[in-house]
Amino acid sequence: MLAAFLLLPTLTLLLRGVSSDFLPTLLSPVVTDALRVSVLTSGASLGLTVLLGTPAAWLLSRRRFFGHALLETLLDLPITLPPVVAGVALLLAFGSRGWLGQGLELAGINLAFSPAAVVLALLFTSAPFYIRAARAGFSAYDPDTEAAARVDGAGERDVFFRVTLPLALPFLLEGLVLAWARSLGEFGATILFAGSLQGQTRTITLAIYSAMESDLRPALVLSAVMVVFAFGLLLLVRLLASWRR
Amino acid sequence: MNRHHIVCVALMLGLMGWPAAHAAKLTVFAAASLTDAFSEIGKNFDAASGNTTVFQFAGSQALRTQLEQGAGADVFASANTAQFDPLVKAGQLSSGQTFARNRLIVISPRGSAAVSSLADLAKPGVKLVLADKTVPVGDYSRKTLDLISKAGTYGSDFSARVLRNVVSEEPNVRQVALKIQLGQGDAAIVYVSDVTPSLRPDVRTTGLPTRFNPLASYPIGVLAASKNAEAAQAFVKYVLSSDGQRVLKKWGFVGAK
Incomplete structure (x- = not known):
């Protein structure tokens, strides 16, 4: 029963989405703009996540310092926080009237309604998924392996790139996939913090929402694309999980 | 579930659904x-x-x-x-x-000087928030801009220049007003009735002449x-x-x- 309940809506959506005018709708500007905005913003958010999240996760798994447990918990907070709340928080901090936003504005950076605002919203809501997985990855094997490499004369750089990273890689990739899925599904924080403009800040989910109110077809096609994509991501997660073992 | 149960449930549903006077x-x-x-x-x-x-x-x-x-x-x-x-x-x-x-009105954040007249709406770099064109107020707003263009007071390309400044197309008028209340964006077009007591302290209004602003x-x-x-x-x-x-x-x- 539950299986049918879980599967039927998705299948119906796929059937309706992949109708006769699938291709023309897929190539219409509403759809391609949304895909482009989503790919670019989620790509940028993923890049920042890896760049900033990897060292953070490594530090958290290797060093013990004052407030360690608290910081770990706080970094996980966006996972359980409703996205709309994340949007309100971002507005209050980085909005034009927000306390950080005013500073940025003085520095000539205006985030309001820019794709950069979308990236911040995605980063805020999705990076914790990566950090969490990466932390698990860095803690999953015996640190003595690294010590052994050091004894054999490897520098810190070599140890990280030749030993730590390859060992933790399956975890990192899984975290990355989860973070990507989360950022592609982001809605609440984005529409509050970045607004919604086709080709600029209107991501796939925002385009679906907006199309549902006028022309249904782009909404159906984009939804079908998301279903296929989500399925692909799940497959990827399973593959990575089996690789880990 | 036997028949007796079904009758009971049907009766209950019937009672609940009965429109009480x-x-x-x-x-x-x-x-x-x-x-x-x-x-x-x-x-x-x-x-x-x-x-x-x-x-x-x-x-x-x-x-x-x-x-x-x-x-x-x-x-x-x-x-x-x-x-x-x-x-x-x-x-x-x-x-x-x-x-x-209802009629339309232009609002801008109280502290901002970016927009203080209609002509300012077309200034390059102004961040204008409108409702999506499927939203009634978004439709009315675009029609008003067209009327201003046709009148020629601000040039016949006024509407096109203003629309180039649009930074967000919101799903309803209250979201439009909220963006200005929070100081995100320089100006927006909303209904006169949206300038409620809770919004008024945070915004400045710029009127739209009635000949461009037919009643909605x-x-x-x-x-x-x-x-x-x-x-x-x-x-x-x-x-x-x-x-x-x-x-x-x-x-x-x-x-x-």
């Missing part, structure tokens, strides 16, 4: 701009009639989509006829009566699928009554007549 539960779908006025009207109507009225406020275009997809509502109050008439044509809705009218008409009607058609009619009547009209005017609307 004086305590109907009404669901009203209303345009976002009606949020304050209809909430107050609903309270007064419930107190006078003993009904329980709940509202769903959203962009009229969103409500229309939901109704087309079979959402259960008794009354629909839209901010324009474009999102109302198709439902009438489809036989889902009784023909509408105009119950309120709000139609209201009863859904054909309503299970409380009588109470729904009573609600519509109340909105059109002097009590209802007084509340609408208090919240900045222009009366029906």
Whole structure:
């Protein structure tokens, strides 16, 4: 029963989405703009996540310092926080009237309604998924392996790139996939913090929402694309999980 | 489940669904701009009639989509006829009566000097927030800009230059107003009635001359699928009554007549 309940809506959506005018709708500007905005913003958010999240996760798994447990918990907070709340928080901090936003504005950076605002919203809501997985990855094997490499004369750089990273890689990739899925599904924080403009800040989910109110077809096609994509991501997660073992 | 049970359940459902003469539960779908006025009207109507009225406020275009997809509502109050008439044509809705009218106004954050006249809207780099063109206020806004272009006072490409400044197209008018209230964006076009007491301290308004700013008409009607058609009619009547009209005017609307 539950299986049918879980599967039927998705299948119906796929059937309706992949109708006769699938291709023309897929190539219409509403759809391609949304895909482009989503790919670019989620790509940028993923890049920042890896760049900033990897060292953070490594530090958290290797060093013990004052407030360690608290910081770990706080970094996980966006996972359980409703996205709309994340949007309100971002507005209050980085909005034009927000306390950080005013500073940025003085520095000539205006985030309001820019794709950069979308990236911040995605980063805020999705990076914790990566950090969490990466932390698990860095803690999953015996640190003595690294010590052994050091004894054999490897520098810190070599140890990280030749030993730590390859060992933790399956975890990192899984975290990355989860973070990507989360950022592609982001809605609440984005529409509050970045607004919604086709080709600029209107991501796939925002385009679906907006199309549902006028022309249904782009909404159906984009939804079908998301279903296929989500399925692909799940497959990827399973593959990575089996690789880990 | 044996037959006896089924009869029992059917009876219970029947009793629950029976429209009680004086305590109907009404669901009203209303345009976002009606949020304050209809909430107050609903309270007064419930107190006078003993009904329980709940509202769903959203962009009229969103409500229309939901109704087309079979959402259960008794009354629909839209901010324009474009999102109302198709439902009438489809036989889902009784023909509408105009119950309120409204005008547009330009708002900008109180502390910002970026926009202080209509001409400023076309200044390059101004961040203008509009409602999506499917949202009634978004449609009215674009028509107003066209009228200004045609008049030629600010140049015949005024509308095109202003639309180039649009940084966000919001799903309903209250989201548009919120962006300006929070200081995100330099200006926006909303209804006069959206400048509520809670918004007023945070924004500056710039009027739009009435010749560019025709009255927006709000139609209201009863859904054909309503299970409380009588109470729904009573609600519509109340909105059109002097009590209802007084509340609408208090919240900045222009009366029906």
